[in-house]
Amino acid sequence: MLFEASSSIPAHAGVGLKPQHFSDILSSPSQAVQWFEIHAENYMGAGGQMHHYLTQIREQYPLSIHGVGLSLGSVDTPCSKHLAALKALVERYQPGLVSEHLSWSQHRDIALNDLLPVPYTHESMEVFCNNIDITQNALSRQILIENPSSYFMLKEGDFTEHEFINALVKRSGCKLLLDVNNVYVSACNHGFNALKYIQSIAPQSVAEIHLAGHSVQQLLSGEVRIDDHGSIVCEQVWQLYEQTLAHVGNKPTLIEWDSDVPSWQVLTQQATMANICLAKGAA
Amino acid sequence: MTKLSLAQYQSQFCEHLLSAELGPQSDAFLALLEPQFGQQTATQECEFRFGIYRNNVMHSLRSALGELYPVVKRLIGDDCFNLIAVEFIRQQPPKNPTLLFYGDEFIRFIAQHRAVADLGYLVDVAKLEYAHHLAFHSKDKDALDVNKLATIAPDKLGDVVFDMHPSATLIHSPWAVDGIWHENIKAQPGSLDIDALGQATVLVYRAGLDIQIVSLEVGCYTLLTQLNDGHSINQAWLNTQQLTLEGGATLDSDELSPMLGYLLGLGVFVDYKICSKDTL
Numbered sequence: 001m002l003f004e005a006s007s008s009i010p011a012h013a014g015v016g017l018k019p020q021h022f023s024d025i026l027s028s029p030s031q032a033v034q035w036f037e038i039h040a041e042n043y044m045g046a047g048g049q050m051h052h053y054l055t056q057i058r059e060q061y062p063l064s065i066h067g068v069g070l071s072l073g074s075v076d077t078p079c080s081k082h083l084a085a086l087k088a089l090v091e092r093y094q095p096g097l098v099s100e101h102l103s104w105s106q107h108r109d110i111a112l113n114d115l116l117p118v119p120y121t122h123e124s125m126e127v128f129c130n131n132i133d134i135t136q137n138a139l140s141r142q143i144l145i146e147n148p149s150s151y152f153m154l155k156e157g158d159f160t161e162h163e164f165i166n167a168l169v170k171r172s173g174c175k176l177l178l179d180v181n182n183v184y185v186s187a188c189n190h191g192f193n194a195l196k197y198i199q200s201i202a203p204q205s206v207a208e209i210h211l212a213g214h215s216v217q218q219l220l221s222g223e224v225r226i227d228d229h230g231s232i233v234c235e236q237v238w239q240l241y242e243q244t245l246a247h248v249g250n251k252p253t254l255i256e257w258d259s260d261v262p263s264w265q266v267l268t269q270q271a272t273m274a275n276i277c278l279a280k281g282a283a
Numbered sequence: 284m285t286k287l288s289l290a291q292y293q294s295q296f297c298e299h300l301l302s303a304e305l306g307p308q309s310d311a312f313l314a315l316l317e318p319q320f321g322q323q324t325a326t327q328e329c330e331f332r333f334g335i336y337r338n339n340v341m342h343s344l345r346s347a348l349g350e351l352y353p354v355v356k357r358l359i360g361d362d363c364f365n366l367i368a369v370e371f372i373r374q375q376p377p378k379n380p381t382l383l384f385y386g387d388e389f390i391r392f393i394a395q396h397r398a399v400a401d402l403g404y405l406v407d408v409a410k411l412e413y414a415h416h417l418a419f420h421s422k423d424k425d426a427l428d429v430n431k432l433a434t435i436a437p438d439k440l441g442d443v444v445f446d447m448h449p450s451a452t453l454i455h456s457p458w459a460v461d462g463i464w465h466e467n468i469k470a471q472p473g474s475l476d477i478d479a480l481g482q483a484t485v486l487v488y489r490a491g492l493d494i495q496i497v498s499l500e501v502g503c504y505t506l507l508t509q510l511n512d513g514h515s516i517n518q519a520w521l522n523t524q525q526l527t528l529e530g531g532a533t534l535d536s537d538e539l540s541p542m543l544g545y546l547l548g549l550g551v552f553v554d555y556k557i558c559s560k561d562t563l
Contacts, residue, residue, distance in 0.1 A: 044381045045420030046449075049492050052423075069380025075290045082380055107297040111377040114345075116296065125287050152332040153317045156286065191319055219331055220324050228336065244491045 009035050009096035009208070011063050011250040011278065013271035018259060021051040024264035029060075032271040035096070037064040037254050044085045054093065062253070064097040065090060066177075069111065069180065072073070072145070073104035073118040083138050090139055095253070097208055099144035099177045100135070102128070102165065117150045120159040127166065130170040144175045144207050148236040149182035149214075149227035153190050161186070162200040169205040177250070179210035180241045181233065181256075185225040198244050206248040211241060211274060212256040230259035232270060240278065247282035254280065287315070300337055305330050344385075346374045351386045352412045354467040359399055367396055385463050387413060404458035404477060410413055411460045413494070414452035414487040418494045420542055421450035425549030426490065439557050441517035445510050446554040451488040453508055461485045461498050490550050497549060502534050503542045507551070515558055516543065 014035035018027075026037075033059060036057060043050055058064075067086055070078045103115035118124045136143055159167065160283045164205055169176055172218075177200065187194035213231030217224050233241075233255070245251075285296070299305065305313070310326075313333060326552045345368045348358050356364040371392045377385040390413060393399055394406045424436035426448070435443065455462065459480035466472045483541065484504035486497045505526050509519035520539050527534045546552070 004432060036399060041381045041383070045383050047421060047423035048419050048489065050420070052492055071380065074549070075288075075293060085381065104293060106380060107293050109378045110297060110301075111380040112300060112340050113377065113380070113382060114299065114336060116300075116336060119289065121289070151335040152329065153319075154315055155317045156315070189319075220320055220328055222320055224332070224335070242390050 003058050003094060005059060005061050007062055007094050007096040008253040009064055011252055013253050013255065013274040014062075014064065015255045015267050015271055017054070017057065018257075018261050019050065019053070020261050021264045021267070022049075022057070023181065025057055026053075028264065030268040030271070031062075032268045032275055035062040035064065037066050039084050039255075040065050040067040041069045041090055043089055047143070057086060058093050063093055063095045064099065064252070065095040066146075067098070067100045068115065070100050070131075070135060070136065071106035071111075072100055072128055073102065073116075073124060073269075074106050074131070076106065076108070077134055078131055079106065079254040090141075091244055096143060097144060097177075098139060099146055099208065101146045101148060102168075103148045108132065115148055117148060117152070117154070119154045120157040120161060120164040125171070126163065126244065128168055128171045131170075132174050136173065138212035142174060144177040145169075146177040146179050146210065147182050149179070149185040149225075150187075151189055151224060151226075159198045161176075162197050166200070166202050168207070170203065176205045177208045177210060178206045178244065178251075179212070179246050181210065181237050182227060182242055182264060183210040184234075184237050185214050185227045188223075188225045193245055194227050194240055198230065198240070200249055201248070203248040206251055207243065209241070209248075209258055210250045210261060211253060211270075212258075228259055229256045231236050231257075232266075233273070238273065241274070242277050242280065245277060248280045285469055299333065300340055301376060303373065305334070305337075308335075308352065320483050341369060343370060343371060344377065344382075347382045347503065348372075348386050348389060351416050352389065352409055353411050354412055354464050355393070355405060357467050357472070358402065358405060358463075363398060367372065367393060367398060370396075404456070404463060406462060407454065407456035407458055407460045407483075408463055411464050411485065412457075414454060415494055415496070417452065418450035418487055418489040421448075421489060423462075424448055424450075424553045427547070427552040427554055429547050432547075432555070436558065439559075442557045442559050443555050444513060444515050444557075444558050445552040447511050448488050448553050451486060451495075451511070451551055452482065453504065453511060454485045454487065455504065456483045456485075459483050459513065461496050462498065468490050486549070488549075488551050495549070501530075502538065506539075506542055508548055509547075510552075 012034040013032060017038050049076055069082055072147040101115050103117055105112045105114055105116055119238050159235050160246060182198050183194050211233045213224045213233055217226055244263045253274045257267055299309050299312050313329040318328045320328050345365055348368045373388055375388050391411045399405050399441040459477055460483045462480050466475055475516045484499050484501050487501055488495055506519055509522045524534050
């Protein structure tokens, strides 16, 4: 199938596509939202509503496919069946971008359904480079890798996270999906400077930006930030986003909101806020 | 990581992530984590930080099961459902990263679970919910255009074998599971006298984008079951009459035509072929 809408993702705001908004998107399109991103695994069923609406939306908008199940940080190579399902989805919907995560979720025959932290070691680097290579070859295209949010740091490691990412991008030929909220959440949880992290990232490696809300939980005498994608983007993350744009230039920017999904109107307001930052960046 | 290989780290992570609780056996693994708030509360802090992943994983899988089986959850209550779901997840975590394919084994798990053993209808309600889930994601197929059947020579009509819609599941239960399901997806469910409602013979399938839960009259259900097994119309009808007789009732031959007409009208068949000999 050929889609009329372009595949390439503009340096403009997009939002994560939720079934709750299917009909609003088609009946009340918003200028603020110029592209959509899906979680690949939610569209790995054979047919029905999910594909029906995605096809209609893809006919009008560019699309990005964001995988959460390849487990590129696992010692095992990516599941060939899962990779084939992702390839089929990519061929069907012709996305402008395809991304995955700097994390692992599969151990042998157990799928843990979360984005789990990897130690930043030379061994992990080899594993990621090999698994990204397998994926890029299977899909015949470059993929983006998203920096994680994390709740603990490991004592042992050969790289900091940003050093690991810079080296990985260089070696594997992938690009970075820079999640600004994840940087902020991890920086608060581990006590590093979020801006310095972002300014240490090679600007040309960034091909997409994610923004999302997070929550705060008490932990002993301190607190921990939980990346739950269940609220508006906080003020500090908007500020960090503007600083990120100053460093990497304007990039396609996605608002993610996956739990307690809001009304279409609230979501588009968040997209408008991202567009205001992008307009400042372009000025 | 100098002490553990990546394989060892992931193996231990996985084991402690799914274990019922963290305890002394987790200490060596938790010692890999860097505490941020000083050594005095290090153990507590590392347990808490690792516990976020334990909670996230359990919460997401429990929620996935709850979304798949909303009526089962409602019938037994959130607390009971969550306890059973957590036991199930620990014993049978997903194998496939696509959660759309997780949860079919949950039916067998609740069938053997003591906490819900006295709810005879629960397993069949779960089967109906799983059939609903399969129908939601099943392949798109247009219903058979009944006008095509008009082109078949009348003496060949009995040799027609139908292909069922890929979304279709047939459920026979001693309980009125369709009634239980319909009542419990309401915002304010009322009470049902399930002993008085009797058995259910139900077809679950998707017509276009809409999932249908159709209560079929027993003879019609039996006929559809026979057709679904790949029998020709003639053979399916003979089998249906025989099975009805064994059940202590009779079906007149002139009932075939309205039954077939009704089933064709539902759009549950997608194609047909003519088999001169029923080889089943």
